[in-house]
Amino acid sequence: MVLLGPPGAGKGTQAVMLAxxxxxxxxxxxxxxxxxxxxxTEIGKKAKSYMDKGELVPDDIVIEMMLDEIKTDxxxxxxxxxxxxxxxxxxxKIDAALEKLKLDIDLVIYFKTSLKIVLFRLTGRRLCRExxxxxxxxxxxxxxxxxxxxCKSELYRRKDDVEETIKKRLExxxxxxxxxxxxxxxxxxxxxxxxxxxxxxxxxKLSVII
Ligand code: AP5
Numbered sequence: 001m002v003l004l005g006p007p008g009a010g011k012g013t014q015a016v017m018l019a020x021x022x023x024x025x026x027x028x029x030x031x032x033x034x035x036x037x038x039x040x041t042e043i044g045k046k047a048k049s050y051m052d053k054g055e056l057v058p059d060d061i062v063i064e065m066m067l068d069e070i071k072t073d074x075x076x077x078x079x080x081x082x083x084x085x086x087x088x089x090x091x092x093k094i095d096a097a098l099e100k101l102k103l104d105i106d107l108v109i110y111f112k113t114s115l116k117i118v119l120f121r122l123t124g125r126r127l128c129r130e131x132x133x134x135x136x137x138x139x140x141x142x143x144x145x146x147x148x149x150x151c152k153s154e155l156y157r158r159k160d161d162v163e164e165t166i167k168k169r170l171e172x173x174x175x176x177x178x179x180x181x182x183x184x185x186x187x188x189x190x191x192x193x194x195x196x197x198x199x200x201x202x203x204x205k206l207s208v209i210i
Contacts, residue, residue, distance in 0.1 A: 005111030
């Protein structure tokens with residue numbers, strides 16, 4: 001399954017819920033890239049400047065990285081691609097690679113989400129430094145400000161969650177990723193859900209589709 005939508009649409013939130021409740025394998029390009037940046041790997045060094053500016057990391061880096069993940073972990077499990085593919089080029093490459101592995105993308109969910117909601121969500125998002133748990137200062141606040149409910153570690157704000165970079169990420173979505181909606185419509189696998197609803201409502205709609 002592929003989750004498609006603008007930044008802040010709730011792709012990551014729904015992917016985590018699906019992984020916890022229905023045992024999907026969750027592969028998030030953004031999370032894997034951020035982990036590479038944190039570990040200071042070659043991929044991380046190459047990706048960092050693009051991510052900080054809200055631009056797409058070059059296709060070849062991302063494609064190779066995701067194909068490695070799929071080949072290693074996804075052969076025998078239903079999996080969710082969160083934030084990948086993001087260009088028609090990436091989509092073509094992943095289709096060809098999956099065909100060789102006798103795998104298929106059989107569902108693509110497009111989270112249609114309004115601009116106002118996206119800006120509100122991303123400027124208020126906080127994440128746990130240790131376990132990665134996701135919060136929102138208004139919608140899903142931690143019990144104690146700045147502290148993770150689960151592991152008690154510090155919460156932080158993503159570097160690309162500042163207004164100027166969010167705007168750039170939205171431009172990139174409009175200019176380079178949105179055309180994937182027609183690409184997957186053409187393949188007959190696209191379903192649309194409103195990303196504006198609250199997380200449990202989105203999950204309910206998603207469950208019905210699945
Ligand atoms: P990535 O990490 O994928 O960021 P993104 O697509 O911008 O998506 P986000 O993680 O910001 O949003 P989301 O839709 O997952 O929302 P979330 O659930 O977190 O990518 C980061 C960067 O990596 C890119 O800019 C690029 O540089 C690079 N990159 C990644 N993939 C790439 C690729 N394929 N090719 C090239 N480069 C790539 O929710 C957001 C907030 O809202 C949270 O606080 C959450 O708690 C809250 N929330 C979520 N759902 C709801 C809801 N229904 N109601 C209320 N609040 C909600």
